[in-house]
Amino acid sequence: TQRTLVLVKPDGVRRGLTGEVIRRVEAKGYSLVSLELRTATRELLAAHYAEHEGKPFYEPLVEFMLSGPVVAMVFEGERVIEGFRSLAGATDPTAAAPGTIRGDLGRDWGLAVQQNLVHGSDAPESAEREIGIWFPSL
Ligand code: ATP
DSSP states (O other): OEEEEEEEOHHHHHTTOHHHHHHHHHHHTOEEEEEEEEOOOHHHHHHHTGGGTTSTTHHHHHHHHTSSOEEEEEEEETTHHHHHHHHHOOSSTTTSOTTSHHHHHOOOOSSSSOOOSEEEOOSHHHHHHHHHHHOTTO
16 A cells, blocks of 8 residues: 655645545545644755755745645555545646646635645655655654
8 A cells, every 4th residue: 555645735724625635535535644733844845845946936835835834644545646646636726627626726826836735745755755754753
């Protein structure tokens, strides 16, 4: 079986969509194995978003991710990484297909960063790396 890191980003928590995200992931059949509400730190985000350092959206992305608490979760199940990314939809919430979390619940707010409600790991190696960053005891 496989694990993935899911974050409800600060926009999702602020808008009260945490339960809706969890509902969709559980309804698809994945199991919640860990959950924590917490405010990130610069150090944690530097590790989490290391691959994006230097990109034009990096600083606004970090500021956005520090703008309020996030809900960090680990979900488990066969091919959960691919399954969650399919549930989440495309990065740009305006373009994300209806039926997806971003497509149904998100849109462009005219800000420097795509405020797209959720994060999900994109590969087994990044999932294990990200779980280690957010849940060192797992
Ligand atoms: P995530 O990793 O958050 O699930 P993703 O894999 O679709 O989303 P990445 O390419 O890893 O997106 O980018 C990380 C985050 O940075 C995005 O989720 C989004 O919030 C922001 N982002 C990415 N590309 C852009 C961009 N071109 N302009 C503004 N913000 C961006």
